[in-house]
Amino acid sequence: MSSADHQLAVGADGTPTVAGTLFIDGSWVRSTGSRAVLNPADGSRICDVDEATDDHVKAAVAAARTAFDEGVWSSAPPSERSAVLHRVADLLQADRALIARIETLDTGKTLRESEIDVDDVTAVFRYYAALALGEPGRLVDAGDPAVVSRVVHEPVGVCALIGPWNYPLLQISWKIAPALAAGCTAVLKPSEVTPLTTIVLVGLLHEAGVPAGVVNLVLGSGAVAGAGLVSSEDVDLVSFTGGLETGRAIMRSAADTVKKVALELGGKNPNIVFADADLEAALDTALTAVFLHAGQVCSAGTRLILQDSIHDEFVAAFVKRAGRIRIGPGLDPDSEMPPLVSAQHLAKVENHVRVGLAEGARLLTGGSRLAENQSGYYYRPTVFVDCSGDMRIVQEETFGPIVTVERFTTEEEAVRLGNDTRYGLAGGVWTSDRARAHRVAGRLRHGTVWINEFGPYLPQAEWGGFKLSGTGRELGPSGLAEYQEAKHVYENTAPAAQHWFSGDAKRIP
């Protein structure tokens, strides 16, 4: 790696070695407690990382609070903050191969996906490096020539940034890059299941010149490390990516201290295919939409919604190709679909498939582990047909390689099915009729709608959910605004007594 400060290095045999892994007030800190990090490809132990106690959480928040209150980062010139973010992007690219390898060891995802994540994150740091240069504020016409009225944006303060296990580096970067651009300080809390690339990232931030106390890292369970951040009076904002139930608990807890809360939660995303679409492209993309990263993607196209006239032919081809997907370890270049992240998650997916069968959905392929005596957590691409909106398998997020197929006749019906979910994260519509594509896109209640595509996201375009998929937005200008407070500065350049309370008052207009 490019810095001796990094706490994580990969030895000649490819195994990461770890020193102290909590980062508080500019120093790596050890804990007496630790947690084993497992490789989803074979269940083996990769390494142990430190587990934060309540005291570590308090110390990390205190460091972030002091750094913010002393202005060590927020009062640095915007050009300096921008340069640091560009340096982070440079360091990410310098260590691209190693970081991608660590992400794959930790999450199981294919190396190609991990490399794409590092590139995305690099672009996000560069995007916010540009936005960090800031704007002078907005002048407001107060209707009085003596008044100078200006709205400026200031950093929110201390941010708790809590991430999930499926895109650990990417999701935490979508938070810390704009938080730093805005001038905030932060405590990072990655998932206890996949903490490794966040440790690396914190090392890079330090190396790039982020001052002590500005970025802190705690590791451990949601119950201790996560909940301690959310309830802290010294934290001004929580940005969370993860499951719906955790998001609800965070919102409830944050209410006590009236923090700002941003939630990026789950999805149950429709992928609607009309008969006039480019069916080869639609089919190929529908496979990626749901089976990429074994379906462990918030925006996975898990609900395939097909027009009647193409249903049977499309399903037959889809099933054939799903059955041919090569399942294997993420580090194997031949693997197209990786394992699930953990034994616990595999059990959850298996249970959901049992629910689908009990509800009467018809299983056409998959529905089982790759092998009964497997050491990793592999599950076959699984296709259910004869599905309807009253089934749990259609409504609840499985977060695995499971697709349900529904059918429609009219455009009206397609829109109704596309919106028949408590979630509202993402959806796709396939048709060669552009007018129809935009009509349907306009009516879908989802934060992202893809037309003749499924999956892309861009640093400069907002990402987030309607309905139970969350509150707030990441990426784009709104992703920066999450970490800012608007302040109105009203200056009277010709002050004069108003005598509001005097008998001979000159009244305020």
Ligand SMILES: NC(=O)c1ccc[n+]([C@@H]2O[C@H](COP(=O)([O-])OP(=O)(O)OC[C@H]3O[C@@H](n4cnc5c(N)ncnc54)[C@H](O)[C@@H]3O)[C@@H](O)[C@H]2O)c1
């Ligand atoms: N909308 C998006 O952009 C997006 C992106 C990725 C993942 N997700 C969602 O994330 C979920 C999968 O991630 P997961 O299983 O890691 O989610 P999770 O809710 O189990 O955990 C997420 C994080 O929250 C922490 N946590 C748990 N309980 C907590 C508490 N009481 N207080 C504070 N923190 C707590 C965990 O330790 C972890 O760091 C899926 O639902 C997926 O759709 C959404």
Ligand SMILES: C[N+](C)(C)CC=O
């Ligand atoms: C936001 N995204 C699509 C990168 C990851 C969702 O799990």
